[in-house]
Amino acid sequence: MDKKEFTISEVIDSIGISGHTWTVFILLAFAMIFDGYDFMIVNSTNLFVAHTFWPNDPNPGALMGSLTTWGLLGMVLGGAVGGILSDRFGRKKTLVIAVMFYGLFTLPQAFANDLAFFAAFRLIAGFGVGSCIPVVTTVFSESMPSKQRGVFVTFGMAFMVVGWVLAGLIANPICNAAGPILGGFTNEVTYTMADGSTATMFANWRLCYLIGAIPLIYGIVLIFFMHETPHWYANSGNKVMACKRLTQIEQATRHTSHEYDPALLIVPPKPAKTGPSVLFSSKFIVATCAIWAAYFVGQFCVYGMNAWIPTWFVGLGYSQADSVALQTWNNVAAIASNITVGFVSDKVGRKRNLAFSWLFCIVAxxxxxxxxxxxxxxxxxxxxxxxxxxxxxxxxxxxxxMPESYPTAIRNTGTSWCQAFARFGGSASSIVLGGIAGMAFFQTAAGTTNWSTVVLVLIVPFALGFVCTVLFVKETAGKTMDQLAAEEEKLGASESDGNTRFFIMLAIVAILAILCIVCPLVVPAWSKQPYALPLMAIGLLLPFAYFFVFGGAQLAKNKAAMSKK
Incomplete structure (x- = not known):
């Protein structure tokens, strides 16, 4: 046994890519496939669900957009709570519960006949989906060698998009089937079309949600084959189990019996506080502004577009089947991008890569x-x-x-709260874009929505994402998790002064939710009101005002402190 002090990151980096690496990768990949399917199946079936729930309304607008919103709101709650639970009780336990949870509560959605029933179970199932994604990101970051960390984190996220694509590939033939697949359960529906005529279909979309219950079985697989991360053990005070896991990882790779001495294991100091308010402390506020701003923009645009792409192309004259197929092609490209981005990110750096990506989006x-x-x-x-x-x-x-911005003790809290906040953007986007689509400015002479004009609205968030990236993102590529934690310590900033900033952000989120989610669903003819667009714009831009004020002020303080050293 060596008598040299060591860190978890040093051991994992010394082992490199191993059999353990690929086992973790495969287990998490399937979790993300099921997760992606569960989310995207709503966007792939929403036209058919809308015909079932509102057969006499050819243009449900914000109501149809809300089919996506309920799951995203559940993901907000799940991400916020799941991250805290993962940091406290472990990555494995949280992941197993999350996967089985969303599988269980996707099942009842197959039996829905109205929005209230469907929305309730989408909300509950979304809680599990929201808990799963940040845990997967965190486990990847804690299990992979530093030089390849970006590749594995982004490659792993590609499997969520595989789930999106599978949702489209499965939903398209099922929903467009000429007859009922499950007899009376997939009943015939007569609905009104945009031109006033009627058509019929079968509610075969219900089968897609029965398929969504498969994660119940996969959760059992995770119980037997998933392991806790050494990082979590070490930062939970269990150095013995952390060293035991390192030995198991090395034995699986090198087939040696090397044992690590818990007394020699160096564990970075924990933050003084571990609740979500510490994310807004002087020590972490700049990092929080960086990832919250960028991910909010991404969620708003990804989920808003996925919700309305089929409607866009139906409006151009494409069939429902072709429109869903075009949405699926959009997601096929996402797989390629998710695989590519990690390699580029590790090579050119996180900041440069992200800044370029927003400009690329504007062009596209x-x-x-x-x-x-x-x-x-x-x-x-x-x-x-x-x-x-x-x-x-x-x-x-x-x-x-996300995981590189925070130390182990609050890593999943930081990751999950970032994702939870960003999903408010995703929750709002399908409703906001649906509301904008009904405004006179975005209508054609024939009175239909000109979606080719609506999508240009996305230039605004893309530009904001670019500005926030340039201002706030710190380069983290190629550094160990311990090095990143040490760099934060050098700044000497406080970890316990984030309460006020935290509550201000909560107030901003509440305003955003009211103006961009509640009002479009509750206020009659909201999109026709002259004040609707300005109020929704205020709701969406307030978070960025917060980032520029508080993040910018702390960034200036950090630069001044570094210049004195």
Missing amino acids: IVLCSLFVAPNSMGLCIALMLLFGFALNYAITAVQPL
Whole structure:
């Protein structure tokens, strides 16, 4: 046994890519596939669910957009609570419970006949989905060698998009089947079309939600094959189990019997506080502003576009099947971008890569707005591939920064609260874009929505994402988790002065929710009101005002402190 002090990161880096690495990768990959399916199945079936719930309304607008929103709101709650539970009780326990939870509560959605029932179970299932994603990101960051960490984190997220693609591939033939697949359970529905005529379909979409219960079985697999991370053991005070896991990892790779002495294990000091308010302390506020701003932009644009892409192309004259197929092509490109972004991020750095990605998104959305056209399926596929690649490249480029921004004791709290906040952007986006689509400015002469104009609204968040990246993102590529923690210590900033900033952010989130989610769903003809667009703009821009004020002030203090050293 060596008598030299060591850290968890040093041992994992010395072992490198191993059999343990690939075991963790595969287990987490399947968790993300099921997670992605559970989310995207709503966007892939929403046209058919809408026909079932509102057969006499050819344009449910914000109500149809809310089909996506309820799951995202559940993800907000799940992310906020799940991250804290993961930091306290462990990554494995939280992941197993989350996977089985969303599988269990996706099942009842197959039996829904109205929005209230469907929304209730989407909300509950979303709690599990929201808990799962940040745990996966954190486990990847704690299990992978430093030099390849970005690749594995972003590659792992690609499997969530695989779930998105599977949702489209499964939903399209099922929902468009000419007859009932499950007899009376998938009942016939007569609905009104935009031109006033009627058509019929079968509620085969219900089968898609029965399939969504498969994670119940996968949770059992995780119980037997998933292991806790050494980082969590060490920072929970259990150095013996941390060293035991390191020995097991090394034995699985090198087939040696090397044992690590718990007395020699160096564990970085924990923050003075471990609740969510510490994320807004002087020590972490700049990092929080960086990742919260960037991920909010990504979630708003990804989930808003996925919710309305089928409607956009139906409006251009494409069939429902072709429209869902175009959405699926958009997500196929996302897989390629998620695989690519990690390699580039590790090579050129997190900050440069993310800044470039927002500019790429602006170019892509302008091209899509200008060139999408009816009766040009090949061209539209190419444009959806371009936009899907660009947008998902950007949102995935943020992923490595989340766990790298915080020490182990609050890593999953930081990651999950970032994702929870960003999902308010995703929750609002489908409703906001649906509301904007009903405004006179975005209507054609024939009175239909000009979605090619609506999507240009996304230039604003893309530009904000670029500015926040340039201002707040700190380079973390290639550094061990322990090095990153040590760099934060050098600043000497406080860890316990974040309460006021935390409550201000909670108030801003409440305002955002009221103006961009509650009002469009509750106020009659909200999108027709002259004050609707300005109020929604205020709700969406308030967080960025917060980032510029508080993040900018602390950034100036940090630079002044470093210049004195």
